[in-house]
Amino acid sequence: MAPINREKSIKHFERARKSIPGGVNSPARAFGAVGGSPLIVDRGEGAYLYDIDGNQLIDYIGSWGPHILGHQYPAVQEALEKIIQKGTSFGAPTELETLLAEEVKNAIPSIDLVRMVNSGTEATMSAIRLARGFTGRDLIVKFAGCYHGHVDSLLVQAGSGALTLGTPSSPGIPKGCTADTIVLEYNDAELVKELFANKGDQIACVILEPVVGNMGCVPPEPGFLKAVQIECQQAGALLIFDEVMTGFRVAYGGAQELYGIRPDLTTLGKILGGGMPVGAYGGRKDVMETISPVGPVYQAGTLSGNPVAMACGLATLKTLKETNPYPALEEKAKKLVEGLSTASENAGIVHQIARVGSMFTLFFNENRVTNYTVSSKNNTERFARYFQGMLDRGCYLPCSQFEANFVSVAHSDADIEKTIQAAEEVMKEI
Numbered sequence: 001m002a003p004i005n006r007e008k009s010i011k012h013f014e015r016a017r018k019s020i021p022g023g024v025n026s027p028a029r030a031f032g033a034v035g036g037s038p039l040i041v042d043r044g045e046g047a048y049l050y051d052i053d054g055n056q057l058i059d060y061i062g063s064w065g066p067h068i069l070g071h072q073y074p075a076v077q078e079a080l081e082k083i084i085q086k087g088t089s090f091g092a093p094t095e096l097e098t099l100l101a102e103e104v105k106n107a108i109p110s111i112d113l114v115r116m117v118n119s120g121t122e123a124t125m126s127a128i129r130l131a132r133g134f135t136g137r138d139l140i141v142k143f144a145g146c147y148h149g150h151v152d153s154l155l156v157q158a159g160s161g162a163l164t165l166g167t168p169s170s171p172g173i174p175k176g177c178t179a180d181t182i183v184l185e186y187n188d189a190e191l192v193k194e195l196f197a198n199k200g201d202q203i204a205c206v207i208l209e210p211v212v213g214n215m216g217c218v219p220p221e222p223g224f225l226k227a228v229q230i231e232c233q234q235a236g237a238l239l240i241f242d243e244v245m246t247g248f249r250v251a252y253g254g255a256q257e258l259y260g261i262r263p264d265l266t267t268l269g270k271i272l273g274g275g276m277p278v279g280a281y282g283g284r285k286d287v288m289e290t291i292s293p294v295g296p297v298y299q300a301g302t303l304s305g306n307p308v309a310m311a312c313g314l315a316t317l318k319t320l321k322e323t324n325p326y327p328a329l330e331e332k333a334k335k336l337v338e339g340l341s342t343a344s345e346n347a348g349i350v351h352q353i354a355r356v357g358s359m360f361t362l363f364f365n366e367n368r369v370t371n372y373t374v375s376s377k378n379n380t381e382r383f384a385r386y387f388q389g390m391l392d393r394g395c396y397l398p399c400s401q402f403e404a405n406f407v408s409v410a411h412s413d414a415d416i417e418k419t420i421q422a423a424e425e426v427m428k429e430i
């Protein structure tokens with residue numbers, strides 16, 4: 001079959017590289033792991049992206065998570081067209097911020113108070129500072145393979161061995177920024193218990209993705225989240241669920257609704273903004289009242305709670321609450337991953353598939369992926385061939401094996417069928 005025409009994208013990307021580092025405003029979009037130039041997108045409509053070469057692509061990235069309703073969902077567009085008549089930003093409180101905060105509290109009962117920021121990174125950075133300020137402790141714990149944004153203290157790669165004091169995974173981060181960051185293996189409750197036995201009274205918080213999306217989709221093993229929560233509670237450390245990706249995705253109340261765990265703090269983003277730049281952190285009243293101006297822990301933001309972004313997020317959350325698309329999303333995503341798995345099996349391709357609700361990853365790996373040690377053994381060369389083959393058949397997947405795919409309300413049965421058909425062909429040639 002004829003590959004899609006990428007001529008204008010390739011040409012424009014060369015122009016972009018002359019003004020923007022690597023031609024992108026976020027490295028995740030650069031096709032670094034799959035080769036070639038990224039497609040330059042002209043517009044999104046429903047389940048589709050249209051690039052500047054006029055290709056229609058079934059979109060399984062959804063802007064890396066926000067577009068659970070699909071692109072240009074009518075109620076969201078209407079809310080945006082209405083709010084823009086009033087202006088864009090005032091640097092003063094608006095009613096919309098309160099309305100969205102109330103909707104977050106309604107969706108996520110563990111949140112008593114919530115502060116809006118402008119990205120998931122800002123949310124996790126603020127939550128970490130708050131946990132340290134509230135507990136008076138310095139040590140923080142994260143898990144290899146979990147990504148929480150480009151926060152200095154969280155850009156840490158696990159060294160060898162199980163219990164590792166973090167070493168920065170990027171130049172520009174002083175060792176002091178990560179000296180108090182401990183990195184453990186996800187889904188290993190024994191390591192968590194061992195750490196808390198040794199250092200529990202020094203630990204400010206544990207931050208984790210309750211369903212990991214950033215090493216590919218990795219669900220928590222039974223009992224893991226509860227074990228972490230018990231260790232935190234016994235030691236007086238805070239449990240932070242980073243639900244930037246899972247919030248309003250795997251359930252309206254996020255992974256904490258799905259697994260019945262109430263963290264002390266939750267970070268949010270992506271769907272919360274409906275495609276506009278919004279992040280948030282919230283949780284226990286006594287903890288959140290440590291944040292300025294009520295308490296001494298400082299955090300601020302010029303555009304935090306921006307009315308345009310609030311309107312977009314509020315329309316998105318109201319639609320999700322009123323329409324409850326989750327059962328249908330579950331069925332649609334289940335059908336898709338079953339088709340992808342059958343296509344892989346028919347071609348004799350060793351693979352694993354992990355799915356929680358409408359987020360999933362097809363791994364080219366011989367073993368079930370439960371942590372980063374296993375995920376790091378993914379066959380990334382095969383993934384690159386799979387990605388390009390699917391793209392040439394009009395299916396736009398996340399451009400890394402270490403990401404999650406997202407199904408939206410807008411994906412039709414025909415889109416799912418077309419995707420499965422494409423996989424049937426591609427798996428035979430990779």
Ligand code: KE4
Nearest residue numbers: 026028064119120121147148149244245269
């Ligand atoms: P942002 O700062 O990119 O809004 O959010 C950071 C973040 C925090 N926590 C989790 C669980 C996240 O997944 C993210 C961001 N996710 C990546 C993709 N997996 C965003 C894509 C990108 O960096 O361009």
